[in-house]
Amino acid sequence: MENKQEKILEFVERIDNNDFGFYFFTLDTKGNPLAGIANIYEHVKVLNELGYKAYILHDKDDYHGVGEWLGESYAKLPHVSIEKKELNLSPIDYLIIPEIFANVMESVKDFPCKKIVLSQSYNAILELLRIGERWDFTYGFRDIITTSQKQGDYIKRLFPSVINHIIPPSIPDYFKPSNKLKKPIISILTRDQKSALRIIKSFYLQYPMYKWLSFRELRGLPRKTFAEQLGQSCLAVWVDDISSFGTFPLECIQSDTPVVGKIPDMVPDWMEDEGSTTSNIKLKNNGIWTNDILAVPTLIADYMRAWLEDSIPQEFIDGINASKDQFTEEIVNEKIKNVYGNFVQKRKEEFETLLKIEEKTK
Amino acid sequence: MKEENQISIIIPVFNADETFLKRAILSVSKQIVTPDALILVVKKDSDDVKLVEKLTKEIKVLNYQIVINEGNTNFQAQLNLGVKECKTDWFIFLEQDDELARIWVNNVIDYRLDQPNVNIFLPMVLDVTPADQFLNFTNEAVWASQFSDELGILDNASLLRYQNFNIDGMAVLKEAYEEYGGLKESMKLSFIYEFLLRMTHNPCRVMVIPKLAYKHVNEREGSLWSTYKKELSLDESRWWLSLAKKECYHLDDRNILYKKKD
Numbered sequence: 001m002e003n004k005q006e007k008i009l010e011f012v013e014r015i016d017n018n019d020f021g022f023y024f025f026t027l028d029t030k031g032n033p034l035a036g037i038a039n040i041y042e043h044v045k046v047l048n049e050l051g052y053k054a055y056i057l058h059d060k061d062d063y064h065g066v067g068e069w070l071g072e073s074y075a076k077l078p079h080v081s082i083e084k085k086e087l088n089l090s091p092i093d094y095l096i097i098p099e100i101f102a103n104v105m106e107s108v109k110d111f112p113c114k115k116i117v118l119s120q121s122y123n124a125i126l127e128l129l130r131i132g133e134r135w136d137f138t139y140g141f142r143d144i145i146t147t148s149q150k151q152g153d154y155i156k157r158l159f160p161s162v163i164n165h166i167i168p169p170s171i172p173d174y175f176k177p178s179n180k181l182k183k184p185i186i187s188i189l190t191r192d193q194k195s196a197l198r199i200i201k202s203f204y205l206q207y208p209m210y211k212w213l214s215f216r217e218l219r220g221l222p223r224k225t226f227a228e229q230l231g232q233s234c235l236a237v238w239v240d241d242i243s244s245f246g247t248f249p250l251e252c253i254q255s256d257t258p259v260v261g262k263i264p265d266m267v268p269d270w271m272e273d274e275g276s277t278t279s280n281i282k283l284k285n286n287g288i289w290t291n292d293i294l295a296v297p298t299l300i301a302d303y304m305r306a307w308l309e310d311s312i313p314q315e316f317i318d319g320i321n322a323s324k325d326q327f328t329e330e331i332v333n334e335k336i337k338n339v340y341g342n343f344v345q346k347r348k349e350e351f352e353t354l355l356k357i358e359e360k361t362k
Numbered sequence: 363m364k365e366e367n368q369i370s371i372i373i374p375v376f377n378a379d380e381t382f383l384k385r386a387i388l389s390v391s392k393q394i395v396t397p398d399a400l401i402l403v404v405k406k407d408s409d410d411v412k413l414v415e416k417l418t419k420e421i422k423v424l425n426y427q428i429v430i431n432e433g434n435t436n437f438q439a440q441l442n443l444g445v446k447e448c449k450t451d452w453f454i455f456l457e458q459d460d461e462l463a464r465i466w467v468n469n470v471i472d473y474r475l476d477q478p479n480v481n482i483f484l485p486m487v488l489d490v491t492p493a494d495q496f497l498n499f500t501n502e503a504v505w506a507s508q509f510s511d512e513l514g515i516l517d518n519a520s521l522l523r524y525q526n527f528n529i530d531g532m533a534v535l536k537e538a539y540e541e542y543g544g545l546k547e548s549m550k551l552s553f554i555y556e557f558l559l560r561m562t563h564n565p566c567r568v569m570v571i572p573k574l575a576y577k578h579v580n581e582r583e584g585s586l587w588s589t590y591k592k593e594l595s596l597d598e599s600r601w602w603l604s605l606a607k608k609e610c611y612h613l614d615d616r617n618i619l620y621k622k623k624d
Contacts, residue, residue, distance in 0.1 A: 181476045183513065184505050184572040209498060212506035214513075234572075308486060308574045310465045 005362070008355045011092045015348045020092040022047055022054040022340065023080060024118070025104060033069040033220060035247050036098070036120045039147075039169040041066060041074045043096075043118075046336045048077065052344075055080045057087065057095075069222040089113040092347060097141070100124040105139040114347055115139070117162075119146040120169075122154050122266060123242040136161045145339065147245040148269045165339045169247055170332035174224055177256035178231035184307075186300065187233040187257065189218045189248050191240040195293075199237060203297040210304060231255045234307050237296060241265050249287055253323050258316070259287040260299045270326060285319030369452045369467060369533070370399040374440030375410045382459035384417055389461035389576075391423050395468040397454070400426040403444040405435040437586055438545035438553055445539055453539075457530045459585060466575045470533040473571050481538040482561060482568040484516065485531035485575030492579055500528045500578070504570045515569050518562040522607065525555045531575035538566050546615040551590050551599055552606035559610035598622075 014020055024040050040056070047054035055078045067075030080086045089095060091112040097104050099119035108115065117135055119125060135141040136159045144162045146152045152164035190196040200215045216233065218226050230236060236252045238261040246268035252259045263271075263283070271289070273282040283289050288299050306312050325331075371390050375383065390400050400423055404410040411430065418426045429447045431440060441455055454470060456462060463469075466485065473483055487500040503509050503524060510520040516527065542564045545553050562568055594602070598620050605618060 181472060185513075209496070212499070212502045212509075214505070214507045308572065309463065310469070310573060 005355065005358045008351050008358065011090075011351050012348060012355065015092055015344060015351070018052055020053065020090070020094070022052060022094045022096060023057040023087065023089070024055065024096045025057045025098065025101065027098065027100075028058060028060065028063050029066075030064045031068050033223065033226070035169070037066065038070055038074075038223065039120060040098070040118065041070060041077065042170060042332075043167070043336060043340075044077050045074060046333050047340060050337055050340075052340070054078070057082065059083065071223070092351075094343065096145070098124075100127050102127075102129040102133065102135075102139075105135065105141055106133070109139045114143075114343065115141045116343070117141045117144045119144055119151060119155060121242070121244050122151050123244065125155070125158065135159050143343070150266055150269055151244055154266070165342075167335045167339055168327050168332060169245060170329045171247070171250050171254050171327050172223070172227070173329060174227045175251045175254040176227075176231060178228070180232065182234040182257070183232050184212075184304070185214045185216055185229075185233045186235045186237060186304075187216050187218050187230050187252075188237040189240070190238070191242065193217075193219065195239045196237075199239070199293075199296050199300075202294075203300055206297050207301045210301060213304065227251065227255070230257055233257050235260065235300065235303055237300065238262070239293065239296070243268070246271060250323075250327060253286060253320055254325075256320070258303065258312075258320060260296055260303060261287050261289055262293050262296065263289050263291050270323060284323060285316060286323040287320070368450045369397050369454060369470065370401055370448045370450045371397045371454045371456055371462075371467075372401045372403065372441060372444035372448060373456050373458055374437060374444060375402055375404045375414055375458050376435060376437070376440060377408075378410050378413055378458050380413060380417070383413065384421070385461045386456055386458055387417050387421050387423060389464070390456070391421050392464050393462065393467045394464050395471060396424070397467050398425060398450050399448070401429055401444045401448060401453075402426065403429045403431055403440045403447075406430045406432045434547055436547060438547045438549070442544045442547065445534075445536060445544060448536055451537070452533055452535055454531065454533045455529065460530055460576045460578060462531060462576050463574055465573075466531065469571055469573045469575075473569070474533070477567075477569055479567050480569045481535045481566045483533040484527065484529065484568060484570045486570060486572060487528050487531065488574050488577045489580050490577055494579075497580055500526065501570045502572075505572055514572065515567065516558065516562060517568075518559065521555075521559050521562055525552075525603065525606075527554065527558055528578070529554050529557070530578070542566055543613040543615070546609065548615050548617040548619070549602065549605070549609070550620070551594060551602040555603065556606035556610050559606060560613070563610055564613075 024044055026037060026040055029037055044054040044056055057080050059082050061081050061083045065075045089111055093113040094116060095108060095111060095113050096116045096118050099117055142162055144155055145165045145167055146155060147168050149166060152166055155162060155164060188196050196217055204211055216229055218229060230251060236257045236259045238248050238259050241264050243264040244266060249259045249261055267281055271283055273284045276282040288303060290299060373386060402414045404414055414428055429444060431443050433439060445453060470483055484501050486502050489497040489500055491497055504516050505514055510517045542561055545557050549556055601620055
């Protein structure tokens with residue numbers, strides 16, 4: 001009994017001294033840029049800056065890393081390899097698993113640490129989840145970090161007992177307008193490459209007078225190059241039906257680059273206007289939004305004509321400006337600080353309660 | 363008015379149609395950024411003198427200057443004289459039958475600040491038929507990927523391959539225009555092409571501003587190009603084009619004349 005009390009006391013002390021770890025299980029993208037992975041690294045970076053010990057947890061020793069596309073400052077963050085048996089979790093540690101890895105959740109369900117799901121893509125939740133199994137009751141994951149209220153609501157419909165914590169991804173400050181005037185270049189980002197090609201080919205066929213306009217596919221570019229190219233473009237095109245948060249249009253907005261976008265299946269929170277309901281969705285005037293993928297070439301042509309003539313409506317520019325700076329690093333870092341700080345505080349309280357119970361029992 | 367303006371607009375006037383000239387002058391007066399001066403070059407003792415006096419008063423143009431031309435009155439000579447009389451560092455050239463977009467002077471000033479190494483800014487032009495039907499854009503090609511070495515910049519090698527560029531609405535640094543010789547007065551048909559070839563052969567940076575400067579009515583009856591089309595044979599047209607590629611290496615106008623083949 002003495003030992004148990006001492007152990008609990010030690011845990012409380014270690015929590016007070018930030019002597020515990022946040023372990024973020026991460027997929028190896030083999031050098032391919034992935035927004036979700038960038039966001040995980042951002043959490044790890046901010047937590048380390050806040051004085052916590054946060055780690056990227058990867059499966060294999062030959063983990064490729066993110067240096068090439070996310071930068072050295074991220075690549076140098078602490079990493080832990082499961083294969084190397086570097087992972088030694090205690091009850092005061094935190095294991096954070098991305099939503100897709102239901103199989104990993106199952107394999108760690110008996111671990112003594114605090115377990116959290118980081119759900120950035122609603123579309124991936126059911127990918128590996130076996131029928132009848134649940135994050136909360138089956139695997140013991142009751143705290144969920146997700147990126148938007150809409151996703152949180154969806155998760156709650158699937159697993160009613162979970163507690164959602166919302167941390168949107170931040171838009172780094174290198175997403176900004178170019179210090180040069182915009183060029184007649186159209187940046188394009190689509191979920192799959194075929195969609196981009198279909199739009200480009202269709203645009204040139206329908207509007208041959210614009211055959212001199214260049215499209216620039218941003219897929220696969222290192223983050224800062226991606227931001228630089230976007231900042232130079234006078235227009236961006238976005239097609240991603242299963243997007244969860246809609247990070248790319250927000251990056252466009254920060255870059256003063258208007259977007260022609262296909263409205264995703266889950267309309268992002270920031271895209272919806274006041275008074276919007278499930279059956280009557282009202283969109284903000286912060287992009288050129290359409291439900292019809294076939295209309296995208298026409299919307300591009302219409303916008304380009306207005307851009308060439310300097311006749312972009314002021315209210316559209318105002319709409320874009322009104323949506324700026326909602327997800328700056330400063331705002332999001334504060335959310336990271338609060339959400340993880342609350343986890344720590346709550347965990348400490350749990351151990352303190354345990355200690356009181358032990359003392360009473362004694 | 364922006365402090366950095368230092369820009370005049372020159373309109374060479376010759377046998378002008380009142381309706382078109384009035385529109386051209388009105389388009390200057392309606393610029394959202396006012397140019398420092400409007401220079402109208404007219405032939406001495408011609409009807410054009412009375413017309414420009416009437417229109418400038420009617421439209422109440424500020425800072426206009428009527429330059430009386432007593433010498434050669436072809437298009438190139440008229441513009442060269444206007445440039446000689448221009449007192450600002452930069453000038454915009456406007457044909458008497460075209461109308462500048464209201465924001466054009468402002469665009470030129472913005473791009474001048476954005477691209478301080480550029481000496482000549484060409485506009486993008488929307489070509490329409492006399493019935494106002496869209497035909498095509500002009501000067502847009504430099505923005506096509508791999509057209510030239512640098513996107514938006516017209517270089518000599520690209521010009522040797524592709525000659526269809528329009529200088530109406532162009533903004534030019536007066537110093538560069540005079541240093542590299544201006545428009546050659548003895549040349550017909552290909553004088554614009556020769557001018558651009560010469561400028562890009564010399565260290566003169568030419569950029570196309572990706573904004574529409576005006577709507578151009580193609581092959582309007584009475585325009586300089588429709589006159590050339592009527593007057594010049596196919597052989598002579600080809601000869602002038604080929605001459606441009608040779609004469610661009612000479613800064614001086616060498617007064618080479620076309621001789622009809624026997």
